[in-house]
Amino acid sequence: MAEDIKVIVFKLGTEEYGIEVDKVQTIERMMPITRVPKTYSFIKGVINLRGVVIPVIDLRGRFGIAEAEYTDQTRIIIVNVNEMEVGFIVDSANDVIDLNRASIDTPPEIVGGIKAKYLDGVAKIGEDRLLIMLNLSEVLNKSEIVQLESLEG
Amino acid sequence: MDMNQYLSMFIDESNDHLQSLNENMMGLEANPEDLGIVQVIFRSAHTLKGMAATMGFEDLASLTHQMENVLDLVRNNKLRMQDFIFDTLFKSLDALEAMVQDITAGGEGKADVTHIVASLQAIVRGEVPAAAGAAAEVTAAAAPAASSAPGALDEFQYSVLEQSIQEGHHVLYIDVAIRKDCQLKAVRAYMVFDLLERSGEVVKSFPSVQDIEQEKFDYGFSLYYITAKEASELESMIMNVSEIEKATAVALDSETLRQMSQAPAAAAAEAPPKEVPGEIQAQPAAPVPQAKAEAGKPAPARASGGAPSRTIRVDIERLDVLMNLFSELLIDRVRLEQLASEVQNSDLTETVEHMGRVSGDLQNIVMKLRMVQVDTVFNRFPRMVRDLAKSLDKKIDLVITGAETELDRTVIDEIGDPLVHLLRNAVDHGVENGKDRMAAGKPETGTVNLRAFHSGNHVFIEIEDDGAGINPQKIRQSAVKKGILSQEEAARYSDDEAIQLLFAPGFSTAEVISDVSGRGVGLDVVKSKIASLGGNVVVYSTMGKGTNFSVQLPLTLSIIAAMLIRLGSEKYAIPLSSIVETGIIKKTQIRQVHGSRMIEFRGSHIPLLSLSKFFAVADFDETTEDETEIVVVRKGERLVALAVQDFIGQNEIVIKNLGKYLPEVQGISGATILGDGQVALIIDPNAFIK
Numbered sequence: 001m002a003e004d005i006k007v008i009v010f011k012l013g014t015e016e017y018g019i020e021v022d023k024v025q026t027i028e029r030m031m032p033i034t035r036v037p038k039t040y041s042f043i044k045g046v047i048n049l050r051g052v053v054i055p056v057i058d059l060r061g062r063f064g065i066a067e068a069e070y071t072d073q074t075r076i077i078i079v080n081v082n083e084m085e086v087g088f089i090v091d092s093a094n095d096v097i098d099l100n101r102a103s104i105d106t107p108p109e110i111v112g113g114i115k116a117k118y119l120d121g122v123a124k125i126g127e128d129r130l131l132i133m134l135n136l137s138e139v140l141n142k143s144e145i146v147q148l149e150s151l152e153g
Numbered sequence: 154m155d156m157n158q159y160l161s162m163f164i165d166e167s168n169d170h171l172q173s174l175n176e177n178m179m180g181l182e183a184n185p186e187d188l189g190i191v192q193v194i195f196r197s198a199h200t201l202k203g204m205a206a207t208m209g210f211e212d213l214a215s216l217t218h219q220m221e222n223v224l225d226l227v228r229n230n231k232l233r234m235q236d237f238i239f240d241t242l243f244k245s246l247d248a249l250e251a252m253v254q255d256i257t258a259g260g261e262g263k264a265d266v267t268h269i270v271a272s273l274q275a276i277v278r279g280e281v282p283a284a285a286g287a288a289a290e291v292t293a294a295a296a297p298a299a300s301s302a303p304g305a306l307d308e309f310q311y312s313v314l315e316q317s318i319q320e321g322h323h324v325l326y327i328d329v330a331i332r333k334d335c336q337l338k339a340v341r342a343y344m345v346f347d348l349l350e351r352s353g354e355v356v357k358s359f360p361s362v363q364d365i366e367q368e369k370f371d372y373g374f375s376l377y378y379i380t381a382k383e384a385s386e387l388e389s390m391i392m393n394v395s396e397i398e399k400a401t402a403v404a405l406d407s408e409t410l411r412q413m414s415q416a417p418a419a420a421a422a423e424a425p426p427k428e429v430p431g432e433i434q435a436q437p438a439a440p441v442p443q444a445k446a447e448a449g450k451p452a453p454a455r456a457s458g459g460a461p462s463r464t465i466r467v468d469i470e471r472l473d474v475l476m477n478l479f480s481e482l483l484i485d486r487v488r489l490e491q492l493a494s495e496v497q498n499s500d501l502t503e504t505v506e507h508m509g510r511v512s513g514d515l516q517n518i519v520m521k522l523r524m525v526q527v528d529t530v531f532n533r534f535p536r537m538v539r540d541l542a543k544s545l546d547k548k549i550d551l552v553i554t555g556a557e558t559e560l561d562r563t564v565i566d567e568i569g570d571p572l573v574h575l576l577r578n579a580v581d582h583g584v585e586n587g588k589d590r591m592a593a594g595k596p597e598t599g600t601v602n603l604r605a606f607h608s609g610n611h612v613f614i615e616i617e618d619d620g621a622g623i624n625p626q627k628i629r630q631s632a633v634k635k636g637i638l639s640q641e642e643a644a645r646y647s648d649d650e651a652i653q654l655l656f657a658p659g660f661s662t663a664e665v666i667s668d669v670s671g672r673g674v675g676l677d678v679v680k681s682k683i684a685s686l687g688g689n690v691v692v693y694s695t696m697g698k699g700t701n702f703s704v705q706l707p708l709t710l711s712i713i714a715a716m717l718i719r720l721g722s723e724k725y726a727i728p729l730s731s732i733v734e735t736g737i738i739k740k741t742q743i744r745q746v747h748g749s750r751m752i753e754f755r756g757s758h759i760p761l762l763s764l765s766k767f768f769a770v771a772d773f774d775e776t777t778e779d780e781t782e783i784v785v786v787r788k789g790e791r792l793v794a795l796a797v798q799d800f801i802g803q804n805e806i807v808i809k810n811l812g813k814y815l816p817e818v819q820g821i822s823g824a825t826i827l828g829d830g831q832v833a834l835i836i837d838p839n840a841f842i843k
Contacts, residue, residue, distance in 0.1 A: 034832040037768035038819050046811060046824055048832045051481060053809045053824045084813045140814060
């Protein structure tokens, strides 16, 4: 029997995504962001999180989905992966659920326009809810970003 | 009272002694006839030996002992210093250093030094046959066999004591009895030891120091002690420690020492504990009033206990915490100042201004706490240069000036390796070999100057040799060959620019790759290391005269004075240290030269750069303005004017990094948090000047 994990659920558009709770430091409301020039367009800038300067990424932009206006529901999820602290801007974050590892299936090639390598898997919760588990170290993988940029440029 | 307390003291002091040994050995090598230096070296070695033996680091003690034997012959004119003796002694120092490092890292300080010990013994035997017998005797005795009996002096300690007597020190046998109702006898014992260590040296104690610390003793202990003080004086000093029942100090001469050490070990071991309780019973009343009487006048006694230390050693991490807390305070101060200026209440403004002054002073102190003399880095260089010069068969003088210059600890920690590299370069590539120097009409001995000095908000460290200098033509050719430059580019470079190519990645001009330097991974690494410290390095060279590597370092890394500027809705900070001046120019003063915009500044033309364009600021464009505020910044000799929208003012800012995730951003060196909690980016002016 595989172990149970706690997962933070957030939304980008209509899709629901999950990040393991122990990788998340805090979830913040939208706050003033200082733009950092001359960097990737999906890096929105830096914020002051209680005295620490942390870069924030628009997760829509990172995955190549059209960016949306920020609303009351918009949240910044601060994650800590490989000793990097980064904030993700997401449409909303409002759920924590228990998930059994066994219920996570390997992802199909493309889910919601996101390449499979960014994904740990897809979990079916309830009748027709699908939760996409993110592979954070791939999402934050810089060498891949460089390739991506050079393709675009 | 655990061992660690002594241990850190021991490590610090050993390092000090090793450093002074190294320095004095260098001095002696320059002046082999100066017996005064030998005395100093001997004393250092002797103290080191004593400390090591007390702490139970036998290997360390026995190696120092062998060194002492050699030095002893030298200072008594029985042995002349020669090159191989120096080499052996230096090797011993290295071994000692390695042992102390091992101890620092939590090891036992054990090392296989039989080889060095053998060569030291060979020196003693081989050179002066008359001394051979004595040396052999001592070494045989130093073997651990004798130390197994707990009460007896081993031959090694015995020889230490005997030597001290011959040198005119007082050697005392001290018996200390602690009152029976004492709760923390180990603490009292420690206080006695501490007191004694201040005015002399404890050679041996019964029971052993470890046992005493673990309270594995009755109410008394005894010890052998070397000091300059009189026995009676010491007795009263010890009695001043509270809860001490009785202290007797007996001065020993060679004769009594011999008797005591030769007395059966068992008797010596058992005698003191037996004796002490007996004494307590016999005279229960007398010592108490005595102790009280002594306690009544503690002040003079304390004064005689040696001048208290004027410095304390503080854990570096605590300083860092202090620094961080202070940074937070600074941010709040700036915020308060903003609020006060909005509220316009004169009382509040006054208080905030006062707080500003106090925190300014506080900042100075906090910064000073973190300052360390560059000497802590420089002090290992003379030895390094000596070894290097020797292995390259060159004669080189290293002249150090400004070793007292202070730098932030974080910079000090990082600057060692780059400097080592530059020095090695100077010795290996800079200074020519003796023959070439003579041919060029220079003195055979080369000179490498290592200078440190303050200038403005920076500290400069220069490494200058009087060698052959750098041939710019050779650099150009080499750069073209390695594909760093094209032929045309190379031709356009001035000589000065050409030699800076030394710092280009993948550049090494050494024709022969030597053991010392020139492996091709070199100066570019040095440069990037120094740049990461917020510094810069340039090289000046005159053919035939020599080369000068000049390293510029910031005084501190964490708090700087900066000018805050506005670009549309964005705020940026420019370090004050690189600002030459600020001003306003009219549109008509801007000239188009060769496609780029220039302005006249103090008789010369300097480029005008649009910050808003460079950073792609959406809501500001200075070209629509008739008058533009400019900030003139400098990098070395070159100037550039940056067009901005507004000056906000000057502020102390705390430098924070942008986080690991962000790639290096061109033109930005970090971020800071403003009084209103917003993040402002810090501009790196160096990025605008190529």
